[in-house]
Amino acid sequence: HLRHLGWSSDTLAWHRSYPIAQGNRQSPIDIVSARAVYDPNLKPLVFSYESCASLNISNNGHSVMVEFEDTDDKTAISGGPLENPFRLKQFHFHWGTNRSQGSEHTIDGKPFPCELHLVHWNARKYATFGEAAAAPDGLAVVAVFLEVRIAKIACLYDESIFFFQGTKAQFSSFNPKCLLPLSLDYWTYLGSLTTPPLNESVTWIVLKEPISISEKQLEKFRMLLFTSEEDQRIQMVNNFRPPQPLKGRVVRASFK
Numbered sequence: 001h002l003r004h005l006g007w008s009s010d011t012l013a014w015h016r017s018y019p020i021a022q023g024n025r026q027s028p029i030d031i032v033s034a035r036a037v038y039d040p041n042l043k044p045l046v047f048s049y050e051s052c053a054s055l056n057i058s059n060n061g062h063s064v065m066v067e068f069e070d071t072d073d074k075t076a077i078s079g080g081p082l083e084n085p086f087r088l089k090q091f092h093f094h095w096g097t098n099r100s101q102g103s104e105h106t107i108d109g110k111p112f113p114c115e116l117h118l119v120h121w122n123a124r125k126y127a128t129f130g131e132a133a134a135a136p137d138g139l140a141v142v143a144v145f146l147e148v149r150i151a152k153i154a155c156l157y158d159e160s161i162f163f164f165q166g167t168k169a170q171f172s173s174f175n176p177k178c179l180l181p182l183s184l185d186y187w188t189y190l191g192s193l194t195t196p197p198l199n200e201s202v203t204w205i206v207l208k209e210p211i212s213i214s215e216k217q218l219e220k221f222r223m224l225l226f227t228s229e230e231d232q233r234i235q236m237v238n239n240f241r242p243p244q245p246l247k248g249r250v251v252r253a254s255f256k
């Protein structure tokens with residue numbers, strides 16, 4: 001458990017094992033809204049999440065993740081900056097110890113308490129998720145900010161399941177459409193995975209409008225653990241990478 005010096009300091013050491021950590025298209029980034037360029041050619045996003053084939057929910061040691069069956073395009077995203085439909089593989093979250101931090105992307109320097117990532121892959125061009133994850137146009141991740149409001153989203157957290165790293169439970173027909181805000185306005189830019197191997201294979205689509213989560217639900221995330229059953233318990237919090245250098249990239253906006 002010594003390896004958990006704390007996620008944020010870990011991220012500073014990642015470049016030793018993954019030199020790409022200092023690459024030219026790393027994620028997350030701070031989105032400076034005044035510098036985003038409105039692109040009228042960007043199409044609206046289309047989420048075809050109708051028939052949802054969620055498989056399981058698990059604590060994979062760095063987040064809580066819901067995986068989907070991705071053997072066909074039944075749960076996919078298209079439009080936006082994408083040339084063809086991308087299949088939903090999984091979604092997961094990043095959060096902090098308190099409301100003042102937790103998200104990976106920030107907007108004009110402002111972090112949110114939590115950020116949802118819907119991970120999709122280009123099954124038109126690549127045979128497997130792993131192959132797509134290693135290709136510059138292989139993945140498309142939709143980021144949705146969560147802000148704490150006395151509201152509630154569909155409860156994701158089933159008390160009975162996991163605390164420990166490596167636990168997994170059956171979690172079927174959850175429709176992630178309920179995790180999307182009303183407005184589908186977004187920013188888009190070329191970036192990377194925010195956890196090792198940090199592959200520069202992600203077209204990021206960051207929704208402008210946040211959704212609401214209750215403080216109670218956020219508390220449940222904080223009850224998760226980085227560690228497995230036998231280890232000394234370490235709370236899974238602050239599992240976010242800080243913003244990375246823009247290195248000349250331009251962020252496009254789908255809205256004026």
Ligand SMILES: C[C@@H](CNC(=O)c1ccc(S(N)(=O)=O)cc1)Cn1ccc2ccccc21
Nearest residue numbers: 117119129130131133141192193194195197
């Ligand atoms: C890419 C890695 C697994 N990592 C991810 O899938 C991943 C996805 C999204 C993010 S984020 N936070 O940027 O949205 C970070 C990491 C290993 N891996 C390689 C092949 C492969 C096959 C199945 C599962 C994992 C596999």
Ligand SMILES: [Zn+2]
Nearest residue numbers: 092094117194
């Ligand atoms: Zn993520």
